Amino acid sequence: MAKIIDGKLISKQIKDELKAEVAKLKEEGREICLAVIQVGNDPASSVYVGNKKKACEYIGIKSLAYELPEETTEKELLDIIDKLNNDNTVHGILVQLPVPEHINEEKIINAISPAKDVDGFHPASVGALSIGQKGFVSCTPAGVIQLLKRSDIDITGKDCVVIGRSNIVGKPMGMLLLRENGTVTICHSKTKNLKEICKRADILVAAIGKPKMIDAEYVKEGATVIDVGIHRMENGKLCGDVDFDSVEPVAGAITPVPGGVGPMTIAMLMNNCVEAGRNQN
Numbered sequence: 001m002a003k004i005i006d007g008k009l010i011s012k013q014i015k016d017e018l019k020a021e022v023a024k025l026k027e028e029g030r031e032i033c034l035a036v037i038q039v040g041n042d043p044a045s046s047v048y049v050g051n052k053k054k055a056c057e058y059i060g061i062k063s064l065a066y067e068l069p070e071e072t073t074e075k076e077l078l079d080i081i082d083k084l085n086n087d088n089t090v091h092g093i094l095v096q097l098p099v100p101e102h103i104n105e106e107k108i109i110n111a112i113s114p115a116k117d118v119d120g121f122h123p124a125s126v127g128a129l130s131i132g133q134k135g136f137v138s139c140t141p142a143g144v145i146q147l148l149k150r151s152d153i154d155i156t157g158k159d160c161v162v163i164g165r166s167n168i169v170g171k172p173m174g175m176l177l178l179r180e181n182g183t184v185t186i187c188h189s190k191t192k193n194l195k196e197i198c199k200r201a202d203i204l205v206a207a208i209g210k211p212k213m214i215d216a217e218y219v220k221e222g223a224t225v226i227d228v229g230i231h232r233m234e235n236g237k238l239c240g241d242v243d244f245d246s247v248e249p250v251a252g253a254i255t256p257v258p259g260g261v262g263p264m265t266i267a268m269l270m271n272n273c274v275e276a277g278r279n280q281n
């Protein structure tokens with residue numbers, strides 16, 4: 001029987017710590033502010049943006065919502081980002097992705113000041129992570145590290161296998177595990193002998209995007225299994241990249257879906273906002 005890593009509980013603890021810090025900053029007359037920009041009305045994005053606003057409210061962070069129409073031009077969006085970059089009452093800027101096709105995502109990410117890049121997507125933030133300098137870290141992989149640390153799962157010297165090499169999760173996940181002294185392997189769709197590599201892992205992070213792909217055959221007895229995937233099944237229920245029922249009897253610890261990694265992403269976004277506020281004040 002694996003220990004279930006409760007992301008809902010751990011994210012609540014983090015949010016409550018941040019709430020206390022934000023209250024203290026308010027007493028000193030300092031208010032933290034996050035600008036959230038959504039272009040168009042993709043339903044999934046609207047849910048994510050709504051959850052981010054709710055988390056801000058809970059913690060006491062002011063949120064500015066920019067709900068822009070689908071037809072917004074790249075120039076209009078860049079002008080708003082420029083204005084927010086130069087507004088010293090705004091500490092964090094987040095452009096919900098994906099942006100409509102006529103807008104160049106890379107240009108938008110590059111336009112956000114690294115000091116306000118609470119998503120950790122700017123090349124300066126990614127570069128800082130890779131050379132061990134201070135900078136914002138992508139929220140989902142940062143959340144995974146918190147799940148491990150707060151569950152007393154030591155990373156030092158462990159064989160860590162990450163499946164997935166996205167800029168937002170897989171690559172920064174590998175860098176963070178390396179920073180914590182793990183021995184890191186990053187696997188992807190072209191990896192040969194995936195099963196054998198995964199089976200060596202003490203800590204296995206699945207960020208593949210394929211429902212229930214990882215079953216017990218990929219998992220070493222007693223391994224920690226972190227599931228970053230989230231998928232809606234035909235029966236309406238959610239599942240991850242890991243086949244929970246198959247893996248749970250073999251693993252030493254495992255994150256459920258929902259209630260594992262998911263809630264941590266927003267908690268770490270809030271953490272980055274508080275850090276941005278601290279740094280800029």
Ligand code: GUN
Nearest residue numbers: 094095096097098119139
């Ligand atoms: N779209 C899906 N995930 C994210 C995220 O973490 N940040 C932003 N800005 N957009 C997203």
